[in-house]
Structures are given as C-alpha cells and as structure tokens.
Amino acid sequence: AQSVTQLDSQVPVFEEAPVELRCNYSSSVSVYLFWYVQYPNQGLQLLLKYLSGSTLVKGINGFEAEFNKSQTSFHLRKPSVHISDTAEYFCAVRSGANNLFFGTGTRLTVIP
C-alpha cells in the first residue's frame, strides 16, 4: 500500500522569503514522486518529478525537491517566493502497479 502525508495544510510566508513544503510517503516498493501545483479554479500542473538518479530535482518556476529515501521524504523548496506562487501544492506518489496517490495538499499564501 502507498500513502502520502503533507504535514502542513497551510503555509503563510512573506514575499521573497524561502519556503519548504513537507511531504512524507510510505511504500513497500520503489516509488515515483511528484509535486503538482493548483492555481484557483484551474487544474493541476506538474512542478517536478523524481523517477530515479539524482536525488535533487529541479522543476519549473524556481522550485526544487530532494528525495530522501532513508527519511521517506520529498520536500519542496523555493529560495525566494513571489506573490504568484500563492496556490495549493500537492505531493503524489506512484509505485508498483498502483496509480497516482495524492496527499491532501498544502495551501501556500505569499504575503506582500
């Protein structure tokens, strides 16, 4: 069985400050990990994904995430956020024959 835990439901942060959105997963087999962003009244858009290889993954809009197998984590980071980063962020895992399983999301609010 696979599961995803996003530890923070809401994260407020000031503009130009760094941010980290936390994600932990559980799976008994090798995993593929994804971060998606959802802007208001829009569908989900892929930020980045980890399939294999380097554990530091760079995505769009200046985001990056680090796969940590020992801690079963895939935290998302950005060194300096903009107002336009205000959105809902979803971590998702896919393993084995299972389909994509999403966490409950983290609402990032960037404060001017």
Next chain:
Amino acid sequence: EAGVAQSPRYKIIEKRQSVAFWCNPISGHATLYWYQQILGQGPKLLIQFQNNGVVDDSQLPKDRFSAERLKGVDSTLKIQPAKLEDSAVYLCASSPGPQPGETQYFGPGTRLLVL
C-alpha cells in the same frame, strides 16, 4: 499544443438527478484518467482508460457512476442518480502512456454542486 479540455466548467443539480461530464484529452495521449477532488482533499482516481479499454475502475462507485471512452479519444463520466456527497471537482487527465513515470496533464475540471 492544446491542453485537456473539459465541459461544462460548472454544474448545479438537485440530488437524484443525473449529470454528465465530457473530456477531450491531449491529441495522441492513449491514457485517460478521471479524478474526484472533494473540497480540502487531494484528487482521488475514479477510473483509468488505456485507449478505449478500462485499466482500473476499482475506486468507481459503479452503482451510480459510469464512464466510457468509445473511440479511444473523448470520454464521458456520468452520475445517475447524484447524491449530496458527490459535490466535488471532477478532473480529467491524460498522458502519452500508462507507465508510472509518465506525467499526467490535467484539465481545468468540472465543479459539481448537488443540492
């Protein structure tokens, strides 16, 4: 490249009525997914198609939900009869293939309110 198209964008119905949602995936994408996203939750997979065949419908409430992709392109998701707890956003996604590492591309969703 055109994205995943969905219609309608919004729908309000009364309980026990029926409703249908339409999805047109990205051209050439063989795999199509329908997700249900309840307010405050992440999307949950309802059904996955590979071309016009069903790959996974284990989470689809088959007593009231049905879906088809007859020609392997467009897809329709139907609810009959609707219940209050069906109020959610219904997202359609497509990918070139079914491999686990494939990126899924999402449409804007249909927001359903059941009164």
